[in-house]
Amino acid sequence: MTFNFALSVPADKAAEVEAMIATHAQWMRETHSLEADGKIHLVDYHVAKSEELKNLLDPTEGTTGNILYSINEVYVQPDGIDQHMAQGMQWEHFEAFAGTIMQYGKVLIGGGTVIHSMT
Numbered sequence: 001m002t003f004n005f006a007l008s009v010p011a012d013k014a015a016e017v018e019a020m021i022a023t024h025a026q027w028m029r030e031t032h033s034l035e036a037d038g039k040i041h042l043v044d045y046h047v048a049k050s051e052e053l054k055n056l057l058d059p060t061e062g063t064t065g066n067i068l069y070s071i072n073e074v075y076v077q078p079d080g081i082d083q084h085m086a087q088g089m090q091w092e093h094f095e096a097f098a099g100t101i102m103q104y105g106k107v108l109i110g111g112g113t114v115i116h117s118m119t
Helices: 011-031 080-088 094-104
Strands: 002-010 040-053 063-075 105-112
Touching: 002 011, 002 094, 011 040, 011 063, 011 094, 040 080, 063 080, 094 105
Parallel strands: none
Antiparallel strands: 002 063, 002 105, 040 063
């Protein structure tokens, strides 16, 4: 099971959003693990960032002024997402993080199924 969030953020709001993402990443490190060690077990967690291009096929056309973020979580077991949400509801920054996702999210996949992987 997976969460995948794609955000489009105006450049002048990027520092604020990155601070929230950094808070989420720290919480993920504290409560999740890539090892079966009693924490919520992940296959992968990563966040990617890029300037949004006006034309992906012709980068010489420049950028839109937005920063794109992709937040990706893949769980070993289907109930990993339930565990994640149960822990998340107790996280002190949950509402602020969810608000950021809802405000800037363009693609929000919650509880998705991985249909291709190289792992």
